[in-house]
Amino acid sequence: MKLLFVATVVSLLMLTGQRDAACVVIYDVEAGTYWRSDVTACAARLSPASTFKIPHALIALETGVITPQTMQAWDGTKFTNRPSWEKPHALTSAIQNSVLWFFQRTAVKIGPERMRGFLEKFGYGNTDTSGAADQYWINGRLQISADEQVAFLRRFYARELGISAAHVDVVERAMVEPPGGVQNATGVHTLTKTWRNGDVLSGKTGAGMARADPEERVSWLVGRLTAGGKHYVFASNIVRRATLDPVEASRLAFKTFRERKLID
Numbered sequence: 001m002k003l004l005f006v007a008t009v010v011s012l013l014m015l016t017g018q019r020d021a022a023c024v025v026i027y028d029v030e031a032g033t034y035w036r037s038d039v040t041a042c043a044a045r046l047s048p049a050s051t052f053k054i055p056h057a058l059i060a061l062e063t064g065v066i067t068p069q070t071m072q073a074w075d076g077t078k079f080t081n082r083p084s085w086e087k088p089h090a091l092t093s094a095i096q097n098s099v100l101w102f103f104q105r106t107a108v109k110i111g112p113e114r115m116r117g118f119l120e121k122f123g124y125g126n127t128d129t130s131g132a133a134d135q136y137w138i139n140g141r142l143q144i145s146a147d148e149q150v151a152f153l154r155r156f157y158a159r160e161l162g163i164s165a166a167h168v169d170v171v172e173r174a175m176v177e178p179p180g181g182v183q184n185a186t187g188v189h190t191l192t193k194t195w196r197n198g199d200v201l202s203g204k205t206g207a208g209m210a211r212a213d214p215e216e217r218v219s220w221l222v223g224r225l226t227a228g229g230k231h232y233v234f235a236s237n238i239v240r241r242a243t244l245d246p247v248e249a250s251r252l253a254f255k256t257f258r259e260r261k262l263i264d
């Protein structure tokens with residue numbers, strides 16, 4: 001009886017997603033092949049957190065809500081451990097420093113219905129933009145799986161989203177990460193001591209609530225690795241019901257790149 005009860009609890013936790021999970025999915029562009037660390041984890045939908053800044057930026061540019069040069073003023077709010085947020089920002093610096101307040105303002109101007117229309121066109125997860133207009137990508141309503149992130153990013157890098165090529169270029173340039181590491185709201189994080197000349201990581205980190213449960217956290221890194229003259233579109237995430245380092249999925253991605261001999 002006791003074993004049956006334990007098994008039932010474990011099953012319920014797995015069904016509700018309340019367990020630690022990790023995924024890396026890598027698409028080899030030239031070979032046209034996928035590699036997944038965990039098929040189930042890579043299919044699980046989670047809040048995109050700040051990785052949503054990729055489609056969000058495209059939509060903000062395409063709708064004319066902002067231009068690449070639009071500067072938004074800081075309102076004086078202080079942010080613990082995020083001093084880079086405490087100054088004016090334009091789109092590129094807002095992406096690189098993952099400035100939440102910048103994108104909350106543009107989300108309100110775009111509007112949930114117009115945003116959802118673009119997300120449906122992109123095939124972006126569950127496309128749910130309901131609730132507060134400046135919260136749905138961080139409060140668990142909008143959700144996307146690692147597999148769906150890669151499907152979206154494949155179209156993004158191939159210029160197949162129906163978005164102006166000039167706007168895609170702006171966002172892609174803003175996503176180029178420092179050699180051997182990533183940049184987020186807390187600064188630059190070096191993740192490898194070796195980085196070959198010519199290798200480029202274009203990506204976006206994300207961290208926050210995994211779904212609607214504030215105790216279940218997610219860390220993301222998504223983007224494209226160009227290494228050894230080849231291109232790999234990827235998504236990495238970690239889910240945990242505990243404190244989770246925002247850069248943890250980035251560390252997992254780099255560890256996987258090394259294990260699969262994509263980088264040194």
